[in-house]
Amino acid sequence: MMVADVKLKKAVVLVSGGLDSATVLAVAKDQGFACYALSFDYGQRHRQELHAAAQVASDLGVAQHVVLDLNLRHFGGSALTADIAVPKDRPTAAMAHGIPVTYVPARNTVFLSCALAWAEVLECFDIFIGVNAVDYSGYPDCRPDYIAAFETMANLATRAGIEGRGKFHIHSPLMSLQKTGIIQLGLSLGVNYGHTWTCYDPGASGAACGRCDACQMRRTAFGQLGLTDPVAFESNSGDPT
Amino acid sequence: MMVADVKLKKAVVLVSGGLDSATVLAVAKDQGFACYALSFDYGQRHRQELHAAAQVASDLGVAQHVVLDLNLRHFGGSALTADIAVPKDRPTAAMAHGIPVTYVPARNTVFLSCALAWAEVLECFDIFIGVNAVDYSGYPDCRPDYIAAFETMANLATRAGIEGRGKFHIHSPLMSLQKTGIIQLGLSLGVNYGHTWTCYDPGASGAACGRCDACQMRRTAFGQLGLTDPVAFESNSGDPT
Numbered sequence: 001m002m003v004a005d006v007k008l009k010k011a012v013v014l015v016s017g018g019l020d021s022a023t024v025l026a027v028a029k030d031q032g033f034a035c036y037a038l039s040f041d042y043g044q045r046h047r048q049e050l051h052a053a054a055q056v057a058s059d060l061g062v063a064q065h066v067v068l069d070l071n072l073r074h075f076g077g078s079a080l081t082a083d084i085a086v087p088k089d090r091p092t093a094a095m096a097h098g099i100p101v102t103y104v105p106a107r108n109t110v111f112l113s114c115a116l117a118w119a120e121v122l123e124c125f126d127i128f129i130g131v132n133a134v135d136y137s138g139y140p141d142c143r144p145d146y147i148a149a150f151e152t153m154a155n156l157a158t159r160a161g162i163e164g165r166g167k168f169h170i171h172s173p174l175m176s177l178q179k180t181g182i183i184q185l186g187l188s189l190g191v192n193y194g195h196t197w198t199c200y201d202p203g204a205s206g207a208a209c210g211r212c213d214a215c216q217m218r219r220t221a222f223g224q225l226g227l228t229d230p231v232a233f234e235s236n237s238g239d240p241t
Numbered sequence: 242m243m244v245a246d247v248k249l250k251k252a253v254v255l256v257s258g259g260l261d262s263a264t265v266l267a268v269a270k271d272q273g274f275a276c277y278a279l280s281f282d283y284g285q286r287h288r289q290e291l292h293a294a295a296q297v298a299s300d301l302g303v304a305q306h307v308v309l310d311l312n313l314r315h316f317g318g319s320a321l322t323a324d325i326a327v328p329k330d331r332p333t334a335a336m337a338h339g340i341p342v343t344y345v346p347a348r349n350t351v352f353l354s355c356a357l358a359w360a361e362v363l364e365c366f367d368i369f370i371g372v373n374a375v376d377y378s379g380y381p382d383c384r385p386d387y388i389a390a391f392e393t394m395a396n397l398a399t400r401a402g403i404e405g406r407g408k409f410h411i412h413s414p415l416m417s418l419q420k421t422g423i424i425q426l427g428l429s430l431g432v433n434y435g436h437t438w439t440c441y442d443p444g445a446s447g448a449a450c451g452r453c454d455a456c457q458m459r460r461t462a463f464g465q466l467g468l469t470d471p472v473a474f475e476s477n478s479g480d481p482t
Contacts, residue, residue, distance in 0.1 A: 066315045070355075074307050077362030099400050105361035106354060109398045113347060113354040114311075120346035121318030140403045149394040156387040157350045159340045 008034035010063070010124035011171075012115045015039050017052030019218050020130035020174055022196045023186035025060050027173045028128045030189050036122060037065040038115050042107075043073035043081050045201060052197035059192055068114060078104040079200070086201040088211040092220075099139065100213060102200055108141035112150055112170065120158050125166040132174045132182070147172050179221035194230035203234050210237025249275035251304070251365035252412075253356045256280050258293030260459050261371035261415055263437045264427035266301050268414045269369045271430050277363060278306040279356050283348070284314035284322050286442060293438035300433055309355055319345040320441070327442040329452040333461075340380065341454060343441055349382035353391055353411065361399050366407040373415045373423070388413050420462035435471035444475050451478025 011033035015021045028035050039053040050067060057065040076082035079101040086102060108131065115127045131142040140146060147170050154168040155161035161168060174182050186193065199208035199215050208215050210233040222229040252274035256262045269276050280294040291308060298306040317323035320342040327343060349372065356368045372383040381387060388411050395409040396402035402409060415423050427434065440449035440456050449456050451474035463470040 068311065068315060070309065070311050072358065074309060075359045075362045099404075103400060104358075105400070106358035106395075106398055109394070110351075110354040110358055113351040117313065117318075117345075117347035117351055118316045121316045140400055141398045143397070146394070146397040149390075149397045153350070153387070153390040153394045154347075156384070156390045157347055157382045159344060159346070159381055162381045163340075 008032060009126065010034045010036060010122050011126035011128055012036045012038055012119045012122065012124065013062075013128040014111050014115055014130065015053045015057055015065070016130070017049035017054075017056060017197045018130070018214075019179075019186070019193060019196045019198050020132060020182060021053075022056045022060075022191050022193070023182050023189070024128050024130040024171075024173060025056060025062070026186055026189035026191045028126075028171070029060055033126060035060070035062045036118065036124075037062040038111075038118060039065070039067045040111060040114075041067055041069045041071075042104075043071045045080055045086075048199070048202060048206070049197045052195060055195040056191075059195055066118070070110065070114070072104060072107070072110070075105065078102060080104050086212050088201075088209065090213060090216070092216075102213065103139055106141070108139075108146075109150070112154075116154050116158065116168065119168065120160050123160065123165075125160065125168050126171060127168065128171045128173070130174050131172050132177065132179075134176065134178055144172075144175060147175070179217055180224050183218075183221055183225060183227075192230075196231070198231070205234055207232045207234045208237070209234055249273060250367065251275045251277060251363050252367035252369055253277045253279055253360045253363065253365065254303075254369040255352050255356055255371065256294045256298055256306070257371070258290035258295075258297060258438045259371070259455075260420075260427070260434060260437045260439050261373060261423060262294075263297045263301075263432050263434070264423050264430070265369050265371040265412075265414060266297060266303070267427055267430035267432045269367075269412070270301055274367060276301070276303045277359065277365075278303040279352075279359060280306070280308045281352060281355075282308055282310045282312075283345075284312045286321055286327075289440070289443060289447070290438045293436060296436040297432075300436055307359070311351065311355070313345060313348070313351070316346065319343060321345050327453050329442075329450065331454055331457070333457075343454065344380055347382070349380075349387075350391070353395075357395050357399065357409065360409065361401050364401065364406075366401070366409050367412060368409065369412045369414070371415050372413050373418065373420075375417065375419055385413075385416060388416070420458055421465050424459075424462055424466060424468075433471075437472070439472070446475055448473045448475045449478070450475055
């Protein structure tokens, strides 16, 4: 029996609790990695996404799940980390242009840097992140050029990189997918999207608002696939468009 | 009277409380920047360096000092963030080779990323860090190639970078200096090195051990300049060599 001797390759996976990162975690698992899930308590507006991250990590059987405290409210500058209102009911055309106020300055860089630190300690070279250049064209740190530059930097930043024991690879398997494609991919890999959390600004009931950009994008995508988003929305959130 | 209208350019300065970062803060101030000092409570072995950081920031009149909690003990992997002994009494030749166990995986990348996040919120493009390729030749994230790669990444990572409102510059004014040169520079700018903290592993008395690599390097440098290191050392720490 050799099975017990098989050591899976490790990967660090950034898991926010959202639809995209849940899908990425399923992709990493499907590629045969033992997954080390990393989430952040960064001063975001609500706790639901951290509960979702724990649920998703459990669903997909990660090797370990770490939630790091890192209070980006010390800096502010975003609707997610300061007292700035989250936009609601924006038309799709408006979402497609410009960088929204929900952009958190350098967030992915901070998150990837922490993932790099953990990967170096774990002696692994694979880091997964759910960035997507299609839906988030307005976020600078969701583009291929950025990911490539981070990878170059990571290989110069680390003992593991300069000693040539391996080459860090930032995997962004959702980069070129539409939201519908992401959902199809995740469903094919058994993701339970009812356990994910996407809403930027839930109401007092604790249900997703259905009206922020993030809710609208996922709800619309489920609708386009002829499916109903399994997440609970507030009663006044309207029909998916 | 136009003086009141002069707005200083802002800079984010990483301030650990050590000799190098205190010098860098003085350099940034001397270059005319309004300085925003950033320190980390990252699970290091002791609190003295955070007290020193606050003292140094106060001495040099920073605009703001933020201490971010970011517990790198979740990852471990270093004598500074895990139960690994700090080497003492190493000969100079041993210090010059290899990456010591006090290396904290990807620490400078994590710290610079947070500095970048704050800089973007402050709408400034200048970040200062006290890395030094001479004394810390063993640390991968203290080399010019690494700093250049981080800078490239930073300009792709941010709204400010891609909108062309400015170009991020990572200043590392100590990069090519010997420790003696750093001390001379700081003294010329009025740094009170008695307020800095360098020791990796203070004893029960709270005084610097005098025997870890960091203590030895600074103590030796003061001695080479014909000066006495103003920091208090433990009674059994021996004479500077």
